[in-house]
Amino acid sequence: MKTTQNDLPIMEVGNENIVLFHPHIAKNATKYVSETLETRWIGQGPKVERFEKEFSEKFCRGLNTVAVGSGTDALHLAYILAGLQPGDEVIAPVFTCTATNIPFLYMGVKIVFADVQKNTLNIDVEHVKELVNEKTKAIVCVHYGGLPCDMDEIHQVAKEWGIPVIEDAAHAPGSSYRGTPVGAISEFTMFSFQAIKHITTGDGGMLSIKDKSILAKAERIRWFGIDRCAKQQGNWENDIKEIGYKYQMTDIAAAIGLAALEEFDEISSHRRKLFEIYEQNLSDVDGLHFIGGGYTDRVHAAWLCTIIAEKRIDLQHKLREFNIESNQVHYRNDRYTILGGRRNNLPNMDAIEDKYLVLPLHTKLTEENVYHVCEVIKSGW
Numbered sequence: 001m002k003t004t005q006n007d008l009p010i011m012e013v014g015n016e017n018i019v020l021f022h023p024h025i026a027k028n029a030t031k032y033v034s035e036t037l038e039t040r041w042i043g044q045g046p047k048v049e050r051f052e053k054e055f056s057e058k059f060c061r062g063l064n065t066v067a068v069g070s071g072t073d074a075l076h077l078a079y080i081l082a083g084l085q086p087g088d089e090v091i092a093p094v095f096t097c098t099a100t101n102i103p104f105l106y107m108g109v110k111i112v113f114a115d116v117q118k119n120t121l122n123i124d125v126e127h128v129k130e131l132v133n134e135k136t137k138a139i140v141c142v143h144y145g146g147l148p149c150d151m152d153e154i155h156q157v158a159k160e161w162g163i164p165v166i167e168d169a170a171h172a173p174g175s176s177y178r179g180t181p182v183g184a185i186s187e188f189t190m191f192s193f194q195a196i197k198h199i200t201t202g203d204g205g206m207l208s209i210k211d212k213s214i215l216a217k218a219e220r221i222r223w224f225g226i227d228r229c230a231k232q233q234g235n236w237e238n239d240i241k242e243i244g245y246k247y248q249m250t251d252i253a254a255a256i257g258l259a260a261l262e263e264f265d266e267i268s269s270h271r272r273k274l275f276e277i278y279e280q281n282l283s284d285v286d287g288l289h290f291i292g293g294g295y296t297d298r299v300h301a302a303w304l305c306t307i308i309a310e311k312r313i314d315l316q317h318k319l320r321e322f323n324i325e326s327n328q329v330h331y332r333n334d335r336y337t338i339l340g341g342r343r344n345n346l347p348n349m350d351a352i353e354d355k356y357l358v359l360p361l362h363t364k365l366t367e368e369n370v371y372h373v374c375e376v377i378k379s380g381w
């Protein structure tokens, strides 16, 4: 692993610092959590069910949803439900949070990394077409920063080979692709409610599932493999026939999530506005390339604003002089030993890996803050 171009350490909040991320806690969260703490249900109870339903109506066109303890849980659950077996291959994104790929290691599934597109950092479907073969049992994609991947093209490959598509939509609630919301497109879509995502429940996740017939199985696997409804109705004779785990969400978390849904439209349009300011100001700067802008057939969820910058580390130092935090956030997953180590076989990823940089984007930022960041960048580095 290279150690020469380290990111800078995390910046403190305060002192006019423009930090990279900040959690968004909705106004009613405290109230709903304290109401929940007064009830009999603080673990998985009625609030989880309500959160699933409201989330599904808002983002997944009413598809079945299963709330879980993290986005990672949702992905692991999706991979199990997709029937992946030891020795199977999956085509997966190389540029993502490690959470996308780590569950495969538990399952003994072989990860085949696809390259990124240079303009979006999303999965490159042309490379997917080269990699797919009869051992491939699923295609996984991540909507990097909140820009939907080329879903029609991905689904065309998946259909040809009769395999499911699993979307990591951790960055993308509220986005859509050619009129369909991300959350209602593929066999499985995962969302994350980790601290700095659009919606946070502290930690949490959601899986939307297209095939209604596997919902009951999903719910069992979320809870050790036990049919929880039957158990609550007094049937203690339940056999366990599938290996499940403890993936469920708590009502405490769901209470925070329900409050977040009330504010989602507001926070989402604020994020989009900030993203737009970045895009307008940074699309035409020497030595810099703006990632994921200019699409008209899909809606960007504006989770990350990412640029490709020549002399990236110099720009980062310049921003830091002006109390602006920036960071690379995700790293190519194949740099990690557990994920196979780097093979220099992904030319687009190789070309940008020392050049991309993520700029501050969160609900505590004002439009003025973003104009200021743009001015600092435009003054050169």
Ligand SMILES: *Cc1c(COP(=O)(O)O)cnc(C)c1O
Residues within 6 Å of the ligand: 070, 071, 072, 073, 096, 097, 099, 100, 142, 168, 170, 171, 191, 192, 193, 194, 203, 204, 205
């Ligand atoms: C945050 C994130 C995850 C993991 O979600 P957790 O809720 O932290 O488990 C997975 N994939 C991507 C792309 C993420 O950004």
